[in-house]
Amino acid sequence: MKNISLSLILFCLGAAVSILEGIACPNFAKAQTVEPATVVSVGDGDTIRVMQQDRSITIRLACIDALETSQPWGKAATKRLQQLLPPGQPVQIRQIERDLYGRTVAEVFVGNSSSVNLQMVSEGVAVTYRKYLHNCAATKDRYLQAEAIALQRHLGLWSQANPEMPWNFRQAQRSGQPSTTTTPRPNARPSTAKPSKHDYDCKDFRTQQEAQAVLDADPSDPYGLDRDKDGKACESLPR
Known part of the structure; x- marks a missing residue:
């Protein structure tokens, strides 16, 4: 009887642990999954559409924010993403979550695991989206370093004296008030002079x-x- 009771207790404990692990980390496996897809089109500097398993999916590039198309460098960001991801380009998608608009937030990779998200930041056509940088925890420092270098070298939007961040621009558009420009400060302290x-x-x-x-x-x-x-x-x- 004691052996049966002990076995039953161990079984129940194991089941409880499994349930708790599922609750604590429900999205871990999903967040780490990288799946193939094919580029259909580019919407703007941080949004694309892909075909994945016969489904059309809108992808919002994770951990970065490109300037809006009506901002300086906004159209350049879109054009650069179109160059990196032309229609028919095979990619790998690391899905993270869905945003408020129903888009799939993801990192996009081409070739030998080259992150398109990170490349956009390194070329100065997008900025690190610090509010959501936890979605790229494993490569967070690489994003911040890439941005610091782009700023130091005056690449892309950093060629402006005091570029307006896209989140400030959107907030101003919603409120109808002039934006308060807040330029992020990467770890390095490069010059921001035009x-x-x-x-x-x-x-x-x-x-x-x-x-x-x-x-x-x-x-x-x-x-x-x-x-x-x-x-x-x-x-x-x-x-």
């Missing part, structure tokens, strides 16, 4: 795409990145 005409040079960029984003934002080419005037910046840089 670069002069000669501050940019092709050697300041790692890839041709980074330089192209600057040219696309201001086709008048004040920094002389398009020497032969063919619409392509710093063509000697790797793509």
